Amino acid sequence: MNIGRGCVIAGMLMILHAGLGSAHHRANLRLSELPYDGLPVDITAQCVIGFVIACFGISKVAGEFKDISATNDLNRKTLDSITNVPSFYHFAHRGRSIHSIIYS
Amino acid sequence: MLRDPETVHPLDECKTWPEIRDKLRLWRKENVRCSDQIVELGEYALKHYQTNLGREKWAVFEQVCVAALDLCPAKMKLVNTCIKELAEQFPSSLRVSMLEGLKYEYLKKWDDALEMYEDMIEYEPTFPAPYKRKVAILKAQNKISDAVNDLNRYLNTFSCDHESWLELSDIYISNQNYKQALFCVEELLLQYPHNHLYHQRYADILFTIGGKDNLELSCKYYCKAAELNPGNVRALFGIQLASSTLSSIGKLSSKAKSDNQSLAAWASDMIEDFYKSQKTSKNLIIEVAGVLDKLSLK
Numbered sequence: 001m002n003i004g005r006g007c008v009i010a011g012m013l014m015i016l017h018a019g020l021g022s023a024h025h026r027a028n029l030r031l032s033e034l035p036y037d038g039l040p041v042d043i044t045a046q047c048v049i050g051f052v053i054a055c056f057g058i059s060k061v062a063g064e065f066k067d068i069s070a071t072n073d074l075n076r077k078t079l080d081s082i083t084n085v086p087s088f089y090h091f092a093h094r095g096r097s098i099h100s101i102i103y104s
Numbered sequence: 105m106l107r108d109p110e111t112v113h114p115l116d117e118c119k120t121w122p123e124i125r126d127k128l129r130l131w132r133k134e135n136v137r138c139s140d141q142i143v144e145l146g147e148y149a150l151k152h153y154q155t156n157l158g159r160e161k162w163a164v165f166e167q168v169c170v171a172a173l174d175l176c177p178a179k180m181k182l183v184n185t186c187i188k189e190l191a192e193q194f195p196s197s198l199r200v201s202m203l204e205g206l207k208y209e210y211l212k213k214w215d216d217a218l219e220m221y222e223d224m225i226e227y228e229p230t231f232p233a234p235y236k237r238k239v240a241i242l243k244a245q246n247k248i249s250d251a252v253n254d255l256n257r258y259l260n261t262f263s264c265d266h267e268s269w270l271e272l273s274d275i276y277i278s279n280q281n282y283k284q285a286l287f288c289v290e291e292l293l294l295q296y297p298h299n300h301l302y303h304q305r306y307a308d309i310l311f312t313i314g315g316k317d318n319l320e321l322s323c324k325y326y327c328k329a330a331e332l333n334p335g336n337v338r339a340l341f342g343i344q345l346a347s348s349t350l351s352s353i354g355k356l357s358s359k360a361k362s363d364n365q366s367l368a369a370w371a372s373d374m375i376e377d378f379y380k381s382q383k384t385s386k387n388l389i390i391e392v393a394g395v396l397d398k399l400s401l402k
Contacts, residue, residue: 071298075333081134082301086170087236088271090244091210095139095174103178 004060011054018047114145121156124149132167139174142167147182165190169203173210183207198224202233214241232262239271248275266295273305282313300332304339311346316353319346323367330374337378344371344399372396 146168169186172179208217221234242251273288289306307325310318326342351364
């Protein structure tokens with residue numbers, strides 16, 4: 001979890017830094033009156049690497065991955081839990097008498 | 105509270121906070137009705153970890169409230185606190201008023217509960233829960249045929265509600281109306297073709313009705329269930345029983361007979377393999393082999 005959070009923050013900072021770097025680059029060009037022909041490679045690379053690191057971090061932070069096969073989740077279900085329907089619960093059952101003895 | 109040494113107590117099992125949270129989540133997701141354990145664990149979580157729960161707290165309150173109603177009258181205080189907390193947080197929520205209704209039902213104040221549900225239906229006719237509660241009230245009063253009629257009328261409108269189909273099939277099965285129960289499970293199969301338990305249930309009902317055609321069909325559905333989940337031992341036993349019965353029926357052609365025999369043999373092998381892979385005791389494996397021997401009709 002902590003590695004993931006660290007990666008997200010590092011990745012975000014890298015992208016932010018790349019953004020600032022590119023703004024700085026443009027400002028420099030304007031001052032030296034050179035024409036603009038794309039960003040330098042190092043800024044582009046930093047941006048991409050930051051993005052990849054942030055992606056990795058997010059996938060760590062977001063939690064466990066689910067199984068890819070659709071039926072795998074169902075296989076763990078038992079007949080007891082599948083025939084138990086909460087919206088039709090009623091309380092006219094033996095628990096009424098049993099629990100008043102157990103909890104007294 | 106008396107503590108039965110045989111049963112597993114959730115607080116002995118789950119000690120750390122994430123374990124408790126995951127256990128409660130699992131019970132919510134899987135609809136397990138182990139009310140005493142839910143109350144024990146949920147009460148503990150609400151007492152000690154309320155800040156950790158965050159927004160999940162309200163779901164736990166609801167869960168504990170329904171479970172505590174099962175343990176009433178001893179836990180009436182807990183029910184009241186849960187409803188109070190929830191009503192304060194969500195003043196005009198229908199879901200919270202449902203819990204009030206449940207409390208009336210527990211107290212057997214049927215008229216109050218019904219009146220409440222009628223008001224809710226009038227206020228929001230598309231909210232399905234009060235319709236279902238009305239059916240549950242009829243069931244609690246043991247008016248089964250009225251409950252069936254009501255549920256059918258409800259399903260005419262809300263035909264995609266799989267819980268209600270499940271409930272209707274359950275009621276039909278308990279009344280031995282297997283043909284109608286089959287229809288309900290067919291609806292479930294249409295909605296969830298990947299759920300092995302519905303296939304198995306369909307096969308169970310067909311097997312119960314009996315007869316050559318039904319047995320053949322039930323064998324197919326057991327096979328489908330076993331295909332979807334190879335760990336479904338009940339389906340494997342179903343295959344074994346259905347096919348060995350079929351192979352002893354006189355009307356079948358000799359090819360069909362030998363097919364059924366080999367299917368039964370395959371199912372027996374699968375069952376034995378399953379028990380061997382489960383690290384069970386030697387005795388159990390021998391017992392299973394004995395049972396299989398008795399099942400195969402000679």
